[in-house]
Amino acid sequence: MTSAERLNALLAGQQSDRVPLIPFILGFCARNVGYPVSSIYNDPEKSFWAQLWTQEQYGYDGYPIYGYASYGSWEFGGEVRFPSSEWEQAPSAVRFPVDSEEDVKKLESPDLKKAGMLPLAMEFSKISEGVGISFGTVVLGGPFTVAGNLCKVEMLCRWMIRKPELVHKVLRLTADHIVEVVRCWAHTFGVERLIPYIWEPSTANQIISPKQFKDFVFPYQKEVHERILAMGVKHILCHICGDHNLNLPYWAQIPMGDPGIVSVGHEVDLITAIKYFGKTSIIAGNIEPRVIQTGTPQQVYDLCKEAIAKAKYAPRGYILMAACEVPVMAPPYHIYVMKKAISDHGWYH
Numbered sequence: 001m002t003s004a005e006r007l008n009a010l011l012a013g014q015q016s017d018r019v020p021l022i023p024f025i026l027g028f029c030a031r032n033v034g035y036p037v038s039s040i041y042n043d044p045e046k047s048f049w050a051q052l053w054t055q056e057q058y059g060y061d062g063y064p065i066y067g068y069a070s071y072g073s074w075e076f077g078g079e080v081r082f083p084s085s086e087w088e089q090a091p092s093a094v095r096f097p098v099d100s101e102e103d104v105k106k107l108e109s110p111d112l113k114k115a116g117m118l119p120l121a122m123e124f125s126k127i128s129e130g131v132g133i134s135f136g137t138v139v140l141g142g143p144f145t146v147a148g149n150l151c152k153v154e155m156l157c158r159w160m161i162r163k164p165e166l167v168h169k170v171l172r173l174t175a176d177h178i179v180e181v182v183r184c185w186a187h188t189f190g191v192e193r194l195i196p197y198i199w200e201p202s203t204a205n206q207i208i209s210p211k212q213f214k215d216f217v218f219p220y221q222k223e224v225h226e227r228i229l230a231m232g233v234k235h236i237l238c239h240i241c242g243d244h245n246l247n248l249p250y251w252a253q254i255p256m257g258d259p260g261i262v263s264v265g266h267e268v269d270l271i272t273a274i275k276y277f278g279k280t281s282i283i284a285g286n287i288e289p290r291v292i293q294t295g296t297p298q299q300v301y302d303l304c305k306e307a308i309a310k311a312k313y314a315p316r317g318y319i320l321m322a323a324c325e326v327p328v329m330a331p332p333y334h335i336y337v338m339k340k341a342i343s344d345h346g347w348y349h
Contacts, residue, residue, distance in 0.1 A: 001016055001017045001018075003020070003060075003061040003062070003063075004135075006018070006020050006061055007020060007061060007062070007135070008134070010282060010317045010319075011234075011235060011259065011282075013259065013316070015317075015348055016317075016348070017347065017348060017349060018059040018342060018346040018347045018348060019308055019312055019318055019319070019320055019342055019346035019348075020319045020320070020340045021060040021061055021319070021320045021321075021323055021338060021339055021346075022060065022061050022062035022284070022319050022320075022321050022323050023058075023060055023321065023326050023335060023338060024060075024263070024321050024322040024324065024326060025051070025054065025322070025325065025326040025335070026040050026051070026065070026068075026090070026326075027040050027083065027089050027120075027325070027328040028054070028088060028326050028327070028328050028330060028335075029050040029051045029053075029054040030046070030047070030050045030328075031328055031329075032034055032050070032053075032054045032057070032332065033049075033050045033053050033054065035050050036084075036086075037083045037088070037089070037328055038082040038083050038084060039083055041066075041068055041083075041090065041091050041117070041120075042082055042119050042120065044066065044123040044124035044127060045119075045123075045127060047064070047066060048064050048124055048128060048146075050067075051064035052064055052131075058335050058336060058339055059339055060178030060335070060338075060339055061319075063128070063133050063134075063135050063137075064124075064128060064133070064135075065137050065139055065197065066117075066120065066121045066124035066139060066301075067117075067121070067126070067137075067138075067139025067197060067199070068090045068091050068117070068139075069090060069091035069141065069145070069199060069201060070090065070092055070093050070149050071116075071117065071139075071140055071141045071145075071146060071149060072097075072141060072145075072146035072147070072148075072149030072150050072174065072249050073093035073096055073097065073116075073149045073150065074091075074093075074108050074115075074116030074117060075115040075117065075118060076097040076098075076107065076110055076115070076116075076150050077097040077110070078093060078094075078095045078096045078097040078149075078150075079093070079094050079095040080092060080093055080094060080116075081094045083328075085333055086328070086329060089325065089327065089328045090325070091117075091215060093149060096149070096150060096151050096152060096335050097150050097151075097173065098150045098151035098152065098155075098170070101163065101166060103151075104166050104169055104170060107150070107169075107170065107173055109173065109176065109177050109180070111175075112180065112181060118181065121138065121139070122188070125137070125138070125185065125188070125189060129189060131163050133193055134193060135193055136144065136189045136190075136193045136194045136195070136196070137194070137195055137196070137197055137237075138181060138182060138185040138194070138196050139196075139197040139199070140177050140178050140181060140182075140196065140197070140199070140200075141178075141198070141199050141200065141202075142178070142199065142200035142203070142217075142221055142224070142238075143171050143174045143175040143178060143217070143220040143221060143224060144156075144171065144174075144200065144203045144208075144216065144217045144220070144221075145199065145200050145201055145202040145203070146174040146177070146178065147167070147170045147171055147174045147202075148152070148202040150170060150174070150332075151170070153202055153207065155158055156170070157207065157208065160208070160212055160216055164215075164216075167216055168216070171216065171219075171220045173219075175220040175223060175224050177276070178198070178224050179224055179227045179228060181194050182194075182196050182228050182231070182233070183231060186232070186233065190231075191231055191232035191233050191234070191263070192234075194233055195233075195235050195236070195237055195238065195261075196228055196233060196236050196237070197237045197238075198224075198225075198236060198237070198238050198239070199239045199241060200217075200221070200238065200240060200241065201239075201240065201242050201324075203217045203244070204241065204242025204243050204244055204247075204265075204267075205242070205243045205244060205245065205246050205247065206242055206243055207242075208246055209246075210246040210250070213246075213247045213250055214250055215230075217247075217250075218253075218254070220249045221254055222253065222254045222255075225238075225254050225255050225256065226254055226255060229255055230340075231258060233257065234257050234258060235256070235257040235258075235259065235260060235261060236256045236257045236260050236261070237254075237260070237261040237262075237263065237284075237323050238251075238252070238256055238260065238261070238262055238263070239263040239270070239324075240262060240263065240264050241263065241265050241323075241324055242265050242267060243265065243267035243268070244264070244265070244267070244268060245267065245268060245272065245309050248268070248276045249276070251276065251277075252276040252277060254261055255280075256277070256280065256281045257281075258280070259281050259282050259316045259317070260277070260280060260282070261279060261281060261282045261284055261319070262277045262281045262283060262284065263284040263285050263286075263319075263321055264283070264284070264285040264286045264323070265285065265286060265323040265324060266285070266286045266287070266288035266289075266323040267323075268285070268286060269286075269295035269310075270283060270285065270286055270307055270310040270311040270314075271311075271320075273285065273286070273311075274310075274311060274314045274315070278314045278315045278316060279316070280316065281316055282314070282316050282317040282318065282319060283311050283314045283316075283317070283318050283319070284318070284319040284320075284321040284322045285307070285321050285322075285323055286307065286321075287300070287303050287304060287307060287320070287321070287322050287323055287338070288303065288322075288323050289322055289323060289324050289325065289326060289327050289330075290327075292322060292326055292327060292330045292334050292338075293327040293329060293330045293331075293334075295334075297331075297333060297334060297337045298339045300334045300338065300341075301340065301341050303336050303343050304320060304338050304341030304342070304345075305336070305344070307320060308320060308341065308342070308345045308346050309345070312345075312346065312348075314323045318340070320338065320342060320346070
């Protein structure tokens with residue numbers, strides 16, 4: 001099968017020839033082809049081709065994407081710094097739009113044609129469509145993660161205890177914004193080829209409790225997914241980043257599509273992920289990025305082999321993927337090792 005045929009089969013509920021490999025790889029691709037890492041985020045043309053050329057080199061599946069975890073800071077009027085040193089992997093916030101309670105009252109939904117990375121993301125998506133990529137994406141944080149990029153996460157956490165009404169006000173705004181961005185992409189490219197990516201790292205149990213997840217995150221996240229699916233979007237890829245083990249009973253109640261795609265961090269065992277999501281969603285993950293960068297080739301291979309053994313026969317399918325973005329400075333050979341593990345253990349026939 002070609003990569004597109006393999007993914008189409010998976011999304012159609014049919015068995016593919018092998019487990020797909022989608023490494024979750026961005027900044028590495030720029031370094032791989034000799035571009036600055038920042039070009040993945042500030043130059044849609046270079047970003048697209050760096051990803052496509054790297055995919056061609058290693059023979060993995062998937063398609064180029066445009067997005068980063070700090071979404072929201074720049075889009076709502078703050079500032080971000082693009083990566084410029086070997087220790088920086090993605091844009092980071094240098095000035096948040098919200099620095100006080102008064103700033104919350106001034107918050108407004110941004111103009112989607114001008115806000116932050118959205119014009120760059122739209123250009124990227126048009127390049128992708130222009131070369132015939134069969135899947136279209138728009139990459140966003142979930143409501144809480146975007147809210148945590150409008151103000152500092154620690155401020156948001158304090159407000160959950162002392163000023164919960166402020167948190168709800170911000171979450172209302174970010175939830176509506178996410179839906180409108182997806183609606184814009186659906187209107188431009190059509191719902192039939194659109195797979196929204198929603199990354200939600202800031203709700204991990206390293207940051208908030210399961211009760212806070214239930215009270216502040218669950219209602220908005222569920223609503224966002226329901227509204228996106230009501231547009232006619234068939235699949236949502238949700239990257240549940242970090243330790244979400246205590247939140248999984250709530251995540252399991254959030255619709256992801258038919259099927260959805262749920263990507264988990266290394267903190268969530270794949271057997272556990274299948275228990276909560278396997279009947280309705282394709283499972284993806286959960287190779288630890290630290291090992292991809294600092295481990296030995298054998299350690300990377302063994303992790304991939306173990307993951308394939310656990311999840312290869314998940315009811316709706318499995319995608320081998322890093323638990324979060326492949327580190328920019330990962331040894332290139334380790335990407336080959338991930339593909340080798342698929343070649344050795346991932347075939348269904």
